[in-house]
Amino acid sequence: MKRKGRPDEIASPVLWLLSDEASYTTGAILTVGGGR
Numbered sequence: 513m514k515r516k517g518r519p520d521e522i523a524s525p526v527l528w529l530l531s532d533e534a535s536y537t538t539g540a541i542l543t544v545g546g547g548r
Contacts, residue, residue: 517546 525544528534 515546517544521546 522544525542529537529542
C-alpha cells in the first residue's frame with residue numbers, strides 16, 4: 513500500500529480485540545500492516 517495507516521484503520525482491530533467477539537482469542541498476534 514505504501515502509505516501509513518489512518519487512525520480509524522488501526523482503531524478497528526483494537527476495538528475488536530477489546531470486544532466480546534474476541535473473547536475466545538488468546539495468544540494471537542494480529543498484524544495490522546496493510547497487507548505488507
